[in-house]
Amino acid sequence: xxxxxxxxxxxxxxxxxxxxxxxxxxxxxxxxxxxxxxxxxxxxxxxxxxxxxxxxxxxxxxxxxxxxxxxxxxxxxxxxxxxxxxxxxxxxxxxxxxxxxxxxxxxxxxxxxxxxxxxxxxxxxxxxxxxxxxxxxxxxxxxxxxxxxxxxxxxxxxxxxxxxxxxxxxxxxxxxxxxxxxxxxxxxxxxxxxxxxxxxxxxxxxxxxxxxxxxxxxxxxxxxxxxxxxxx
Amino acid sequence: xxxxxxxxxxxxxxxxxxxxxxxxxxxxxxxxxxxxxxxxxxxxxxxxxxxxxxxxxxxxxxxxxxxxxxxxxxxxxxxxxxxxxxxxxxxxxxxxxxxxxxxxxxxxxxxxxxxxxxxxxxxxxxxxxxxxxxxxxxxxxxxxxxxxxxxxxxxxxxxxxxxxxxxxxxxxxxxxxxxxxxxxxxxxxxxxxxxxxxxxxxxxxxxxxxxxxxxxxxxxxxxxxxxxxxxxxxxxxxxxxxxxxxxxxxxxxxxxxxxxxxxxxxxxxxxxxxxxxxxxxxxxxxxxxxxxxxxxxxxxxxxxxxxxxxxxxxxxxxxxxxxxxxxxxxxxxxxxxxxxxxxxxxxxxxxxxxxxxxxxxxxxxxxxxxxxxxxxxxxxxxxxxxxxxxxxxxxxxxxxxxxxxxxxxxxxxxxxxxxxxxxxxxxxxxxxxxxxxxxxxxxxxxxxxxxxxxxxxxxxxxxxxxxxxxxxxxxxxxxxxxxxxxxxxxxxxxxxxxxxxxxxxxxxxxxxxxxxxxxxxxxxxxxxxxxxxxxxxxxxxxxxxxxxxxxxxxxxxxxxxxxxxxxxxxxxxxxxxxxxxxxxxxxxxxxxxxxxxxxxxxxxxxxxxxxxxxxxxxxxxxxxxxxxxxxxxxxxxxxxxxxxxxxxxxxxxxxxxxxxxxxxxxxxxxxxxxxxxxxxxxxxxxxxxxxxxxxxxxxxxxxxxxxxxxxxxxxxxxxxxxxxxxxxxxxxxxxxxxxxxxx
Numbered sequence: 001x002x003x004x005x006x007x008x009x010x011x012x013x014x015x016x017x018x019x020x021x022x023x024x025x026x027x028x029x030x031x032x033x034x035x036x037x038x039x040x041x042x043x044x045x046x047x048x049x050x051x052x053x054x055x056x057x058x059x060x061x062x063x064x065x066x067x068x069x070x071x072x073x074x075x076x077x078x079x080x081x082x083x084x085x086x087x088x089x090x091x092x093x094x095x096x097x098x099x100x101x102x103x104x105x106x107x108x109x110x111x112x113x114x115x116x117x118x119x120x121x122x123x124x125x126x127x128x129x130x131x132x133x134x135x136x137x138x139x140x141x142x143x144x145x146x147x148x149x150x151x152x153x154x155x156x157x158x159x160x161x162x163x164x165x166x167x168x169x170x171x172x173x174x175x176x177x178x179x180x181x182x183x184x185x186x187x188x189x190x191x192x193x194x195x196x197x198x199x200x201x202x203x204x205x206x207x208x209x210x211x212x213x214x215x216x217x218x219x220x221x222x223x224x225x226x227x228x229x230x231x232x
Numbered sequence: 233x234x235x236x237x238x239x240x241x242x243x244x245x246x247x248x249x250x251x252x253x254x255x256x257x258x259x260x261x262x263x264x265x266x267x268x269x270x271x272x273x274x275x276x277x278x279x280x281x282x283x284x285x286x287x288x289x290x291x292x293x294x295x296x297x298x299x300x301x302x303x304x305x306x307x308x309x310x311x312x313x314x315x316x317x318x319x320x321x322x323x324x325x326x327x328x329x330x331x332x333x334x335x336x337x338x339x340x341x342x343x344x345x346x347x348x349x350x351x352x353x354x355x356x357x358x359x360x361x362x363x364x365x366x367x368x369x370x371x372x373x374x375x376x377x378x379x380x381x382x383x384x385x386x387x388x389x390x391x392x393x394x395x396x397x398x399x400x401x402x403x404x405x406x407x408x409x410x411x412x413x414x415x416x417x418x419x420x421x422x423x424x425x426x427x428x429x430x431x432x433x434x435x436x437x438x439x440x441x442x443x444x445x446x447x448x449x450x451x452x453x454x455x456x457x458x459x460x461x462x463x464x465x466x467x468x469x470x471x472x473x474x475x476x477x478x479x480x481x482x483x484x485x486x487x488x489x490x491x492x493x494x495x496x497x498x499x500x501x502x503x504x505x506x507x508x509x510x511x512x513x514x515x516x517x518x519x520x521x522x523x524x525x526x527x528x529x530x531x532x533x534x535x536x537x538x539x540x541x542x543x544x545x546x547x548x549x550x551x552x553x554x555x556x557x558x559x560x561x562x563x564x565x566x567x568x569x570x571x572x573x574x575x576x577x578x579x580x581x582x583x584x585x586x587x588x589x590x591x592x593x594x595x596x597x598x599x600x601x602x603x604x605x606x607x608x609x610x611x612x613x614x615x616x617x618x619x620x621x622x623x624x625x626x627x628x629x630x631x632x633x634x635x636x637x638x639x640x641x642x643x644x645x646x647x648x649x650x651x652x653x654x655x656x657x658x659x660x661x662x663x664x665x666x667x668x669x670x671x672x673x674x675x676x677x678x679x680x681x682x683x684x685x686x687x688x689x690x691x692x693x694x695x696x697x698x699x700x701x702x703x704x705x706x707x708x709x710x711x712x713x714x715x716x717x718x719x720x721x722x723x724x725x726x727x728x729x730x731x732x733x734x735x736x737x738x739x740x741x742x743x744x745x746x747x748x749x750x751x752x753x754x755x756x757x758x759x760x761x762x763x764x765x766x767x768x769x770x771x772x773x774x775x776x777x778x779x780x781x782x783x784x785x786x787x788x789x790x791x792x793x794x795x796x797x798x799x800x801x802x803x804x805x806x807x808x809x810x811x812x813x814x815x816x817x818x819x820x821x822x823x824x825x826x827x828x829x830x831x832x833x834x835x836x837x838x839x840x841x842x843x844x845x846x847x848x849x850x851x852x853x854x855x856x857x858x859x860x861x862x863x864x865x866x867x868x869x870x871x872x873x874x875x876x877x878x879x880x881x882x883x884x885x886x887x888x889x890x891x892x893x894x895x896x897x898x899x900x901x902x903x904x905x906x907x908x909x910x911x912x913x914x915x916x917x918x919x920x921x922x923x924x925x926x927x928x929x930x931x932x933x934x935x936x937x938x939x940x941x942x943x944x945x946x947x948x949x950x951x952x953x954x955x956x957x958x959x960x961x962x963x964x965x966x967x968x969x970x971x972x973x974x975x
Contacts, residue, residue, distance in 0.1 A: 009574065010482050012398025016667045019684050049665075051396040054482030110391050112662045141395070141662045206664045211681065211797055213672060 001228040004032040004042035006072070006088075008063050013049035013085065013205065020205045021046070025221045034066040043228045044081045045072050047088025049141070049203060059102065059144045060090030069095055081125060081224065082197045086142055089189070089199035098192055098199045099157070100149035105142070106182030112141040114213060115180055117188050117202060118168040121161050124191050125227040126198045129219040135172045136216035138202040140180060140188075145201040147183035147190075157190060165189035165200055235596040239541045241272035248272070252279035258611055265605055273543045273591065273599040278606060280509035280547060281516060284772050287610035290738040291770045294748055297755040298765040304727055304792075305764055311433060312354040312505060314766025315426070316728045318687055318792050322428035325682070325689055326360035329368070329421040329732045329788045331771035335476040336418040340385025345393040346479040347420040349551050352397060353505035356488050357554065359432040359495050360424025363668055364680045365394050366404040367420050368693045368732070368786040369657075372413035374649055374973045379408075382416050384974065389479075390420070391660040396481035397488070400669050401661035402678035405693050408649040411701075414776035419732040419786045421693065425682050432495055435502030436518035436526055436557045436583050443515075443526060443581040444563070446570055447487045447506075447553040451536035453477045454510070454549025483552040483575075490573040491554065497569075499562040506553040512546045514555040515589050520607035525584035529592045532580040542591055542598050557583055620742030626702055629822045629836035634900045638874075638954045641830055641900065643965055645871045646878060648829050652969035653882070675802040676867055677722035679793070688796035690724035692789050696870070697782035699838035702823045704746040704783050708753025709841040713908060714869060715789035716761050720850040721865045721911055723800040723857030724791030726761060731768040731787050736780025738772045746783040747772075754785060760843040761850065763789060798857050802866040803883025804940050809863055810917045811889060811938045814849060814927060815910035817873060819897035825870045826904035839907045846909060848930040853911070856926055861919050868910035874903035874947060874955060876912055881945055881959045882966060888959045891938035891947040899954050903947065914940060 003021045007014045014031065022029040030040050034052075039045065053062035063069060069091065076082045076097055084092040092098040105111055114137050119130040130136065149157065157163050165188040167181075168174040174186040181201075189200030204217030242248055249259040252275060262278055263269055270278060280286060288295065300308040306324055307315035313328035332347025348365060355362045367390055372379035394401045399422065436443070454477035494500060502522070504514040511533070519526045530542045536550070558566050563579055570577035584590070591599040635641050645651055658673040670688065671679035677692040694715040700707030716726040731754070736743040758764060774781045793799065821827050822836025856862050868876040877889055895902050915923050920936070927934035945962060947955040 009486055010396070012396075012485065012665055016665070019667060023684065050398060051482060051485075054396065054480075056482070109388075110395055110660050110662070112395075112664065113659055139664055141664060143395075203664070206667055209667075211670050212667075 001044060001225050001230050002028045002042045003044040003046060004030050004040060005046045005048055006032045006034065006068055008034045008052035008066065010052045010054050011048050011050035013203065016205045017046050017048045020208045020221055024208050024218065025225050027225055032068055034068050037067045037071050039071055039075055044083065044224060045075060047084040047091045049086030049088060052087055052091060060087060060094040063091045064095035073097060076197050079196055081228065083126065084199040085203055085205065086201055089201055090144065092197060092199040097197050098190060099153050100147055102144050103146040103148050104144050105146050110143040111180055112139065114139045115202065116168050116170055116178060117165045118172045118174055120166055121164045124164060124195055124198065126220055126224050127164060128227060129223045133172060135168060135170060137214045138204055138217050139206050140202045142201055145181040145183065147187040149184060154184065160193050162190050162193065163187055164191050164198060235593050236271065236598045241543065244269055244272055244275050249275060249279065252276060253283055254279045258282055261611065271599060273546065274601055276543045276547050277512045277601060280512050281606050282610050286509050286513055288770055289611045290613050290615050290772060291733065291747065292612050293614055294751045297751055299755065299759050300764050300766065302762060302764050305766055306428060307431065308766050309768065312357045314728065314730060315358065315431060316766060317428065318682065318689065323682060323687060324426050324428050325423055325790065326355050326358045326426055327421065327423040327730055327790055328354050328767040329419050329730045329786060330354065330769040331732050331734060332418045332420060333416065333734065333771050333774060336386055337382065337416055339476040340382045341389040342478050343476055344386040344389030344418050346477045346551055347418050348390055348393040349479045349481065349484050350507050351420040351422040352399060352484065353507065355422045355424035356491055357432065357503055357505040358426060359430050360426035361492060362399045362422050362424040363666055363682065364423045364678065364691060365399045365401045365421060366678065366691060366693050366788065367418065368404055368695065369406045370412045370417035370784060371408050372410050373408050376413065379413065380974060386416065386418055387657050387660055393479055393481040395662040397485050398665050400663045400665045402663050402669050402680060403658065403673045406654050406657055407697065409697065409782065411782045415774050415781050417734050417784055421788045423689065423691065423790065430495065432503050434504035434518050435522045436524050437501050437522045438559065438583055439585050441501060441557050441560050441583045442563050442579045443528065443583065444556050444558050444566060444577055445533055445580045446556060446577045447575060448480065448483050448550060449534040449536040449576065450545055450548045451550045452540065452544055452548060455544055455547045477549045477551050479551050486573045486575055487552055487554065490570050490575055494566060494569050499566050500556050500558045503554060503556040506555060508549065510547060510549050511555065516603050516607045518555065518557065519589050519603035523587065523604065525586045525588045525603065526581055527584050527590045527592065528581035531593050532578055534576045534578055542593050615738050615744045616741045617744035617748050618741040619745050626835060627837040630833050632831045634898055635830060638899060638903060639957060641826065641904065642874050642955060643962065644829060645825060645875055645904065646962055646966040647969045648825060649970060651825060651871045651875055653967045654970065655967060656971040656974060670796050671722065671799055671801060675722060676718040679722055679796055679799045681796045686795045686797065688793040690719045690722040690791040690793065692718035693786060694718060695784055695786045697784040698828065698834055699823050700750055700783040700785060701834065702836060703838035704749035705753040706838040706840055708750035708785055709757040709843065710838065710908060711785055711787040712754050712757035712761060712763065713841045713843065713846040715787045716763055717846060717849055717867050719789050719791035720853040721800065721867050723798050723853065724793045725854050726763050726789050726791040726850060728764050728766045729758065729787050729789045731765060731785060733770045734774050734781065734784040734786065735772050736775045743780055750783055750785045757841065757843055761847055798860060800857055800862050800865050802880060803864055804880045804887040804889065804914050805863045807887055807940050807942055809914045809940045810920055810936055811891065811940060812913040812915055812923065813910060813935050813937045814913060814932050816933050817895060817897060817902055817905065818907040819901035819905045820907045821901050821905045824872065824904060824906040826872065841908045848932050849909065849911060852927060852930040852932055856923065861915065861923055862913055863916060864914040866912050868912065869906065872904040872906050877947065878945060878962055880912060882963045886943050886959055888941045888944040889938055890941045893937060893949040895949055899949050899952065902949060903954065
């Protein structure tokens, strides 16, 4: 697998994703500059967390007009794999690669903490090393992670098994008490219908090594690396 | 009409000088130094440079008492930030703490945000990438709406700036005391990583080299901010809101990336951020440090608004700006890098060799001042100091009756804002970005791994200002000792500290005495513990309506790990471990949170710090951590032994503790006294002998006081059961206290 991490002005988890993909997973990894249009032959594009273009106007709203994003849209339409984390997830919904929108947290404040996630779909390129219903602990860090979609859209997500992660308690129950931001249906991450574009608010790259609080995020990267193949 | 005359500046008189914060004698001195009366632009420049904030005129001669050298110190005080070596291969960390108190009172959100922005620039100006931020915050009690508003705004401002910039805010300290009503303290700390050979300094060398202005445009914000920060507050202070700068963390993030990219090249010779007193201090400092000179064409400076004049440009404190000196001929290459990051980079002058900073407008010289005398020979005062007569009364320990229900006392202390969990605060900070935070907030020290390696640092910020009020010398010692102890308790070797000395009006002899005594106490402790000062800042005139804050010399200590996997957390990790106490309970309650919260006295001499014992604790902890003998550890500080034990139970795993003490001390004093030199250890029962032998080797008193258990916190002294409560109940009180008050 060759991975590319997109660098927007204001991206700040770009180095973190690069580190995990390259040094922990062992994938060939490059940075993709937002003004460029060459995807350098990567198999996986990662939109990292941060504050692309300062998050001015609306999170992820300006990023969708950048030259690289137009290329990534084409890449995804042709079946290329795209992972959006946090601000990257916001870029994916803003650019139409994923449905729905991410609004201000219901508590109105930025929130950074470990949360429990239930894996609701382990049959994706990104989650094949988890089990359905497994509870994992991955940190969130965002002010705008409150996922919203209209009724029809929600029905579609559910029917197609597109909801990949939900916020839950330690037993896997996804109720309001364990919802950190007000997301509809406790949604923390979704995949597109085709199954090649995943967006999630939690940060798996922050818990992908033994020295961290958990190593639960490692398996997400390892899943996609195995799926695509060709890593050490 | 000359260019200068066209601006229509007011006449320069002693009155005008006073308006800019220059005393009559300082104004006379300036005239003598120049041999003439300065013009209005020059007066503005000089008054900023002579402000307490920039010149350290009241503090300089005392700051010289700090030890500042050690084999591992690469850069001591005098640059934007200090630097120490972490390993023998040139891996260094660069750090500093700085106050932004006055702006944060006037405009909490932007005041705190720009405090973070300023300290981050101080670090990356040196060539270091910021990898951790912390802050030491002090507010009035949360029962007052105004204090809640300031607290909310400050935390939101720090969160806004740090999160967007992409530096993890990994911890800090938050204290609440009514002495900070109307004068909150916001001390921001940042730490960056740099290789020794890649360090950049503020230099303006090489005749004819271009001086380049980079970053945000200059506006009218923050004019005379440094002067404002050097005055007491009164009812008119709120009208100074325009003196507070507005921050743009996104712009600063771009500036960081552009500067670091530029620093990898060999295009530049020196760089300096524009912080307090903006272009004034950056140009004068660069010129004076290099013994060169600088010519600046101020009409070339990128301006945010029309009609700005040279005076405003020189004194603006607009954020996210840098001044650099490039090699001649490399201007376009420098510009190309800034273009890439969509930032301005404009040549606004050149390096000269006559020792002057000369300011031009439309090609005409509008001001000319010799750099070195202004930068280096600003006034220096040996202000009179004397112990306040009120000290005798303050230091007398009142007699208090023991409360009947000590469990209720414990609950009250756990709910006390100063002791309660600060989760409400750090939940709003991104504390994990850059994947270096290997110890999450809430422990005694933050632990950061460096460059994704096993090397790392531990950082702790401490100052018990009540101790400093009651005995500034012992309080100063305690600030150093406690921060060093916290670093060591996390398993790292304390190496150096930075400090922010927050005091009242130094023109009052009793306040000056607090200052001198605290500095001398800190210096003594720093010598014994071998932790030099490598950077710092002084914030005086922290008074509102004549009421001073408690003396608050904030210390941020940095320690070094060879292997961060040897770090020690402060929450109990398992049941059926043995619990040991290093040090002795003396039962001294002077200056304690218990005495203040329960009995309403901020009285009694501060507890004495035994520095030899503190040194031994450091050596012991480092040795035990290296051998991985300790499962968790926590120092005993605010709230005493009982609170420290509870805090160790609050890691979320419902692990409790069963403690049996054998002491003749009255139970309230035994549980809640705050004498120094104590650490609680969680040990695997199989390591009991090894750990007691190790403690004995360092001549430290050690005693087994109990064991960990499931779900209950029980403390007994002799046959008396004093505390018996569920972990979950006490944890709830402690965890929700601040959040509930902020609803």
